[in-house]
Amino acid sequence: MNKHLLSINDLSRDEIESILTTAAKDFLELSKRDIKKVPTLRGRTVIDLFYEKSTRTSTSFELAGKRLSADVINVKAESSAVGKGESLKDTVLTLNAYNPDIIVIRHPHVGAPAFVARYTDAHVINAGDGKGGHPTQCLLDIFSLKQEYGELEGLKVAIVGDILHSRVARSNIAGFRKMGMEVTLVAPPSLLPRGVEALGADIAHGLDALADVDVVYLLRMQQERHADAGLMPSLREYIARYCVGRRHLGKGQRVLHPGPINRGVEIDAELADSPENLILQQVEAGLAVRMAIMYRIIVDAGADQAAAEGERDAAEAAEAGPEIKNIRAVG
Ligand code: CP
Secondary structure, X not given: OOOOEOOHHHOOHHHHHHHHXXXXXXXXXXXXXXXXXXXXXXXXXXXXXXXOOOOHHHHHHHHHHHHOOOEEEEEEHHHOHHHHXXXXXXXXXXXXXXXXXXXXXXXXXXXXXXXXXXXXXXXXXXXXXXXXXXXXXXXXXXXXXXXXXXXXXXXXXXXXXXXXXXXXXXXXXXXXXXXOOEEEXXXXXXXXXXXXXXXXXXXXXXXXXXXXXXXXXXXXXXXXHOOOOOOOOOHHHHHHHHOEOHHHOOOOOEEEOOOOOOEOOOEOHHHHOOOOEOHHHHHHHHHHHHHHHHHHXXXXXXXXXXXXXXXXXXXXXXXXXXXXXXXXXXX
16 A cells, blocks of 8 residues: 555555455454454554544544554544644644644545645545545445345446535546446536546436446435535425435435435435435444554555565665674674
């Protein structure tokens, strides 16, 4: 794994598989035990820095850090010195003075996690940057699909709703394609980013497209990002054409949603309460997957460092001759 997790594109298919295996084997069952804690990150410091509202991502990262025995600090922009005009750079420099091991950042601006990575020695994890990406959501979604379907190759997924404003859609199109899934985007033309076909997804404009897929992935209508841009004639019209209920589903189809859900907008109340949706399984997966990400980002970095030191020692030993080899072996 790279030093940071800024985008789902930072991970190869093998690395994704490996993180998901760690989550399934080592962390999923932990939540069901009486003692839900392991010493894996004891002595490490994790800072969760959130500049946007969050329930699922912030609680799961906090809990993940605590269950791995790290010291976890939560910084919410609205209750921090950001409200006194402190810049992102100065906030990160300040927090970096505590020598954190991991900084988890959510920010309304695309690219903020990469910016943070310039001003800290810590591993940076993108917990959602504006319309940019949400790689840990993508990983937990792939995990949830794997738990439900087993084989992902050839699985057909429709992503439905406000694709234009969705960082989840951007990460998931890339991540799902990487895992061999076929993706169809279902939305009115005004809620699709220009040129989105280039990401390798098919496009449809009506819910009749759901008949051809195995999985329906719903997105929230992000009205707070619309800024009255006139992207829809009216919310009522959107609901009439795009609100998904059980009547739209075929046999065996499952529904995912990253949350928060808006009942009666993109998902009707009956479907929101139905076992056909995997929404709470996604939340549960989020904890195990985020534990696996934090564990792997630290452990892989340690392994890389040890390998680099080993290579350096070997090169030095080869240069110095047999005596130094023996000294290092004893030392
Ligand atoms: N899915 C997701 O990112 O939810 P939160 O905004 O509650 O973190």
